[in-house]
Amino acid sequence: MKDIYAGEFYNRDLSWLLFNRRVINLSTNPDTPLLERLNFLAIGSNNLDEFYNVRIPSIEDQISLGRDGIDPKSGLTPQELLTQIHVRNSKNISQQYDSLYQILSIFNEHKLFSLNPYDQLSTDEQETANHYFHQRILPFLNVVTYDNLHSRPEIKDGTLIIAVRLADTAPNAIRLIPIPPKLSRLVRLQHTELDQFVLLEDLIRHNFSEIFPDHEIEESLTFRITRDKDVDMEIDMDDENSEGTIANMERYLAARERGNTTRVEIEAHEASPQAQLFQQLVKLTHVRETGIYNIPGPLDLTFLFQFEKIYGKKHPELTYTPFAGREWTQNKPMLDYLNHQDLLLQYPYDNFDQFLTFLQEAVNDPHTVTIKQTIYRVADNSKVVELLKEAAAKGIHVSVIVELRARFDEEHNLDIVEELEDAGCFVYFGKEHMKVHSKTCLVLKNDGSHPTGYVHIGTGNYNEKTANQFVDLNLFSSNPAYVKDLSRFFNYLETDDAQPPHYETVAASPHRIEDMVIQNIKHVTERYQATGQGHVFLKTNALTDQEVIEAIYDAAKVGVPFRIIVRGACCLKLGVCGDKEDITVTSIIGELLEHNRIYAFFSDEEPSLWISSADLMTRNMDNRVELAAPILDATIRQQLLNIIEVYSQDDVDGSFLNLDGRYFKHDVPNGKSAQQTFIREITDEHSPVNAPVPRETISSSTSPKSLSAQLKYARILNMALALLVLALLLLLIFK
Known part of the structure; x- marks a missing residue:
């Protein structure tokens, strides 16, 4: 195997996997509160999904196109890189599940809760679980057949699926049971001495007789796939009323759901790679060997986030101690403060509400003429968006650069565009071949004596939810040097064929x-x-x-x-x-x-x-x-x-x-x-x-x-x- 440490650079993707290992390592740190340790396992799982959605497709594309060029940083061919990724990621997964079982045993020992296989439940507990299955799960299940008489089923990215092969049917026939994503993975059993949970898929597997009452089960396995979501989407710069761009985005989102399979995860205890159903599944999904993972436990560990929601408030000692960021406490309005000195805030140690204060004052000021802002990711029911709509209703010229290609926020940003346009804001989509990733806001006032401007330049999104978790710096200023440069910056973004301007201060x-x-x-x-x-x-x-x-x-x-x-x-x-x-x-x-x-x-x-x-x-x-x-x-x-x-x-x-x-x-x-x-x-x-x-x-x-x-x-x-x-x-x- 080639030495991946030769040369003067490390490979980006292999280095990223070490980063994800550092995230997983926090789950083993005794200084990390127990519920947070479960959260870090879930974060590692979520990180890896995006890695296979976005990073792996570009490597596989090079192989499909016959481009066996050498990565200039690592000296690896695409196939060698995929092999190294599989090796390194397999080590991460092993560590991740070792940590999971260790943490669950601690919760069990301390009599807080237990997550056990169905087989380990008592007879009474199994009866309780079966009753829940009949009442709350069975009505929502659908069975999809895949064989020579049926078209290839559409398997959605990230959906948990149970595959079944029945003994008395054609050997190439597969029954697929997609688990509805809106059903909770954690089934909580009532009337037990200790809080007892069983996983939804485990409960379904032990009730096959209710789903297939007249058949014997030959094989079954639980799996999920990851699809290529790294699809290009171009902005239609010739469309004046945004309809062409929005139509492009809708086609893009539909195409993304049909991307090639980059990974298949299978619960390892259910089937060996030699089993017939396993082989049929690999053939069905067209996945490469380096994209197949036998997982030593439940798939998709993001369900672990639910434990903090259940127990966090009752047991605050098992979570990080919450804190409140500093609020605006000066005895003058923020815009008046900025007339005399700049301000540097660091979220979340400083509360995001201070940006809302800045924007609210600009909206309420009768001398405000223009507000311009970039939007990459915003929260649901965003207060920022509401303030921009309020500004437009007051007759302020509101210009918003919305980046539709913000990965996995595209649909949400489409809704934002509609909201802003309906409110009278002027919406732009940035540059045709480049995402607008900057985080900046410009306020221009005219009080009759001379124009005044204020800027916000940040390192993070205008998202009040993530601002509580992401550490970001934020500069507020009325310095004319910033104001002039930001005016040039927004004019460049609003003009289709404009060339990048010369800036005096910013870069x-x-x-x-x-x-x-x-x-x-x-x-x-x-x-x-x-x-x-x-x-x-x-x-x-x-x-x-x-x-x-x-x-x-x-x-x-x-x-x-x-x-x-x-x-x-x-x-x-x-x-x-x-x-x-x-x-x-x-x-x-x-x-x-x-x-x-x-x-x-x-x-x-x-x-x-x-x-x-x-x-x-x-x-x-x-x-x-x-x-x-x-x-x-x-x-x-x-x-x-x-x-x-x-x-x-x-x-x-x-x-x-x-x-x-x-x-x-x-x-x-x-x-x-x-x-x-x-x-x-x-x-x-x-x-x-x-x-x-x-x-x-x-x-x-x-x-x-x-x-x-x-x-x-x-x-x-x-x-x-x-x-x-x-x-x-x-x-x-x-x-």
Whole structure:
């Protein structure tokens, strides 16, 4: 098997699978509350579904088209990559289910609840379960036949299905029982001493005699498939009233449901790969061998989310302690505040309601002339959308860029378009070949003396639900430099054939954010060589863009220290830049989802500090409309520097990249958690809305270089301890 660690880069997809392993690992962490440990198993399962919906199809397409080219990062052919993905993912799944059974045993031991197979229920419990089946399940089940006399059944992505082969029918006939997704997977048995649950599919399997009363069951198995949902959808820029674009989207959504099968999951205890039904199923779904998984337990672990809903309020000690983000507490309206100084908020430590306050004040201000905003993902019954509709009703010109191609939010965004247009808003769909992924809002006022503008530039979506779980940064300002650039930005998005404008302050993709990052790295390198001072801090969700990584390598070869925090896939490799290399890469996975992007460049001059909607990925650099903003205000520059310092010292939630491409945790961490530091700060009722991080929660400034030195020291110490233990063992043996 080819060495996947050869070369100067890691493969993006293999690196992502290590990220999903880090998510699964939180389910084994004794410091993670028990119900949250189940949630992390469910998150890992949900993550993997999307991976097979979106990432695997592009690899399989290369094989189908006969493109056996070598991946420039890993040196793997597409087929070799699929094989490596299957191997690595199989290890993740094994770990995931080992953890599941361990956690369920703990709940059982503590007499909170038990999830058992039907066979292990008592006779009374089985009778209770069977009664539930007759009353609540059987009326909703349908049986689909697949044989030579029937057309191929449509198997929907993600649907749990029980396949049955009957003994007294044609050997090639299969009966399929799709389990309605609106039925709860957890069947709760009443009148038991301990809360007892049985899985819906298990209960159905043990009531086959009710579904097939005149037949003997030869074989059965439970399975689900994952389909290719990575279908291209183009925006119709020639359609003036959006009907063509909406029709394209409807056709796109229909085509996506018929995508090729990329994965089949089968409960391993039910059938072996040699069984006839198993082979028929593989033939029916046309799945590749690398897409077949025998799962050592129940399929689709997202049902585990239900346990927190059932027990979370009764047992708060089994969940993360909830906290409320800071509200707007200044004794003046937010727009008045912004007339004099900028504001930097960090969700969820600062409440998303503060953006709603910003927008509500703009809507209520009689001098507001225009509101322009981008929308990528919003919550159901979005308050943001309601405020934009309210603004249009008041005669304000409301211009909204709605990205219809926001993956898995397309149908919801179609509804948003209809709502906004019916309310009198002007709706645009962005650029024909590029998703609009930027998160920004522009308010323009005219009070008779001079025009005034306000901007919001963020790293996350205008979604009040996810803002409680995703960590994102948000800049609010009335600085004319931002206002002018945002006016140019929206004019570009609203004009079909407009070319990307020149910006005085901000940077925008395509291309310009990549240029900004690379030019800043080069500048730090020049100053570092001249003065010996300088380092770079990068925080992003993914680092896969080869040009950015090569710029990092060039700088690291002359000794520039880098502190890089990458939550997900990281193609950068350690140990390729020579003796002067000083790069520390961390992935922070914790209670909240790290989503903010911070790009900071330090030298003997004033640091260049940026926040952005863009990850350091080729798609974000070249194929999307993104926005990055420099932090100009002195007060919030210091605030962002404090935030960077807290992140730089995280060794609790952070996993560190090794030279061999894997991630490790410190055996004896210093106890610095960025998320818990920020949470502790806001639990102080006297903490003001825009206060910098208190110095007592963090130690003295830690540069990437000193942190890297600590890591090297820790590795040396661990090695020394191992040698000492070995020496003692040898002494005992030869004594």
